[in-house]
Amino acid sequence: MTDTLALHPVRRALISVSDKTGLVELAKALTERGIELLSTGGSAGMLREAGLTVKDVAEVTGFPEMMDGRVKTLHPKVHGGLLALRDDPTHVAAMEAHDIGPIDLLIVNLYPFEETVAKGADYDTCIENIDIGGPAMIRAAAKNHKFVNVVVDTEDYAALLAELDAHDGATSYAFRQKLAQTAYARTGAYDAAVSTWMADALNDAAPRRRVFAGTLAQTLRYGENPHQSAAFYTDGSARPGVATATQVQGKELSYNNINDTDAAFELVSEFLPANGPACAIIKHANPCGVARGETLREAYTNAFDCDRTSAFGGIIALNQPLDLETAEEISQIFTEVIIAPGADEAAKELLSKKKNLRLLLTDGLADPKTAGLMVKQVSGGMLVQDKDSGHIDMDDLKVVTKRKPSDKEMADLLFAWKVAKHVKSNAIVYVKDGATVGVGAGQMSRVDSCRIAARKAQDMAEAMGLAQPLTIGSVVASDAFFPFADGLLTAAEAGATAVIQPGGSMRDQEVIDAADEAGLAMVMTGMRHFRH
Template identity: 65%
Template sequence: MAVASKKIPAPDLVTVKTALLSVSDKSGIVEFASALAARGVKLYSTGGTHKALATAGLDVTDVSEVTGFPEIMDGRVKTLHPKVHGGLLAIRDDEEHQAAMSAHGIEGIDLAVINLYPFEEVRAAGGDYPTTVENIDIGGPAMIRAAAKNHAYVTVITDPADYREVSEALEAGNGTIPYALRQQLAARAYARTAAYDATISSWFVEALSLENQRHLTLGGTLKQEMRYGENPHQSAAFYVTGDKRPGVANAVQHQGKQLSYNNINDTDAAFELVAEFPPEQAPAAAIIKHANPCGVARADTLVEAYRRALACDSQSAFGGIVALNQTLDAVTAEEIVKLFTEVIIAPDADEDAKAIIAAKKNLRLLTTGGLPDPRSKGLNFKTVAGGFLVQGRDNAMIDEITLNVVTERAPTDRELEDLKMAFAIAKHVKSNAIVYVKDGQTAGIGAGQMSRIDSAIIAGIKAKEAAKTAGWAEPMTNGSAVASEAFFPFADGLLSAVAAGATAVIQPGGSIRDQEVIDAANANGVAMVFTGVRTFRH
């Protein structure tokens, strides 16, 4: 049953006479408290915050003196008291509330400055279970929610970034805070506690390997406001969750203008793809355009891997994203800057490479300190009208899949290596996906078609265009291995791949016409293996 409001109008301006300060992040708190004290605001505080303010010479009262009750249980219980929450929640213009305050000696709190135990930081640092649980704040969220609910009379601050705005409002209002600002700060406060609780909930899901919880929340912290989204008429922003998975969210940007919505989306796709190839096995490069790869390759050197990736589709690579699985060196940097590129992302870059990139002011260089683990679990989200879909990250790895040779001819060792590489790349190509690989580099990629046969045909056409551009005698699809991320429903898709020159095929299998497809492969001397694993990417 809903609680009825007494419909007491909120005052436009509220004079700040008292302030409660209890913060984990103490950056700027002494300066802000000093400004409050200079205005005659009475200060109350707790624990470490009280110590910091007192050490700075401020006249501050410990909350335990107000409550008449000491901090107990290692500080777990200190502010959960009627004299604190009554001071935050009291409706100043309500006679019954005023009477209760008078009867119980409760003083109103006009300003609450509170931020929370560093749960996100402890989680990101990989704290053990007991330590992580101990950093779940209880009193902080309770006070924040109380103050935010009573924003008609109370100003709540949850982030040091807001100190300046509140100080300027106090200056402009001669010690008062306007209702509009109190409303905005209350909204920020609830967003903060919601994100905090969402992070705690997601940690429990991961720690306990829980699935499909009854309630699921998303929490993030604004990292970047953007001029627009995918298109200029769409608003956009970039939020980070605190997950320390190496990638665009945690990368260091060494130069260049701010990343756009599309830049971030494409850079993430590129780096997740190149991470499929362990750096200790061989250098690898991936070039992405509009979230699809236009070239991927491995080689003996990083620069050669880039050149081979570029050769697959040098036209589409213009204005693309380059992802590398090893430290960017000067030779590779010199090669990349020959073509207009939006972003380079790599685990690291040496100083010579950084200097070369620095000469291209519009080229963004990101370093991550490592590669994301393609085997790790995680959640992917997609919004729909009225809700969102959640699924686990596609962490299917070809080396962990039993391959079933279904044709008369088994693939050669070289074909098998190319088949495995094609499978890994096809995971990152929009469905329907067809990927040709030869000698460790993509020979042709067909992406995002409604018909699988069209993807096979388009990939073959792109391979012919690449051969013409490079001056090769024949397209690289001749003698290639081909991956389909889902089964061939008819033999025609396979026959299109054979017509393009493929001699070996990897696909999930599972069609009612599998035998028809197998027969077509046998009739053309093609080796084919089934994985039993579909890797759609919509």
């Protein structure tokens, strides 16, 4: 094993970057430290304009850039300079025989392939933004990190200069190792982006090999529990949400905060702002209250009244910018996170007094109809599926009972169905007047979910001094079919008057007959929403 303090001087650097952030400043700093600069194309031009002395790679190789820049660094005088072992006499002799100068530092960032795809570019444009020479040089330099430094991220420029200053123009082996690991991760992520894009372009839902990549956004104190290490990675998606939000205030987000905030925001994004304010309150990735309102404050209070106990220490997601009136109401209890498309200055000023409250602003809602990939690790492999972007409209519903739902019932049924999609299975959701009044989640038996949701509604009614629970006159949604009539009858006993469920059970007719006998209206969607 090489000594981690083994120093190697940096005398010659090759620079070829697409992202030119901080390039001139870095190049000047390298020149001041006596490091010779080689460069290509636009990078070389930019450095010359800044008054720096730069040698073209074409001058070193004896070949001009050709084929629209596709061929410029793929040459023995470049790769030999990166790959040669300085302590191997045969390598040194080969360098001398072929006039190959060593390259001690490679600074490369890649063609903006991910950004090109994100902009919706056509197939041919995306192909032209696949870098070839860059990854080849990066991998060569990273392999030879015993002698060569490779920098692929602009955020490592400062660390490079600090390392050079700390060791009088040299770098340590440990530093070069770390750069090499980062470099291989970058080329791995780049190839993952290309292969994923090509699979999508070919409509290949299950390619032979899948590669996933992320960029570290935050090292977390711990995972779900203190004995678990954890980190948060972003995937480069521009989708509004917890990964792209701006944190205005509050403590650092925890693993559980991030997981629950994502669940809350994805749920509230089901409700378009144009259709009125909506609020979702989440605890342990399950909604404990979801509601619409004439105002954002009313949407919050209606959601809060579904389960005031569980809402304590919860996550609040709003589909419209947070205003002062709503912030005043929310601030009356302890809340971990508020996430919203925006917030007015008065609301931010008020919440700034609560130092531990995290306020996240997303500048938009997530599109619930946009599919993505969900990945779950299992022993020996991964499960990969499309995100549940399934939606239903009025035309998709089939009334299967003698009584049809009223317009009011139908509106609540559609609301309940959207919420049930985001509740852990087995999921039961009671809704009345555009607000959840009982939620049963994560039970092994569907009938138990019905009972738990009804019981929580009863407890809430008693706490609020109501004569009867709000499940009286409500509607109920089930994320999957009722396998027997018992769950449906439990909901009827709780006061539900209409039901929405996927259907598809062998006993559908038995359940329909029970609904008719109880005077319930029932619609079937033909789509289920399991969420495990």
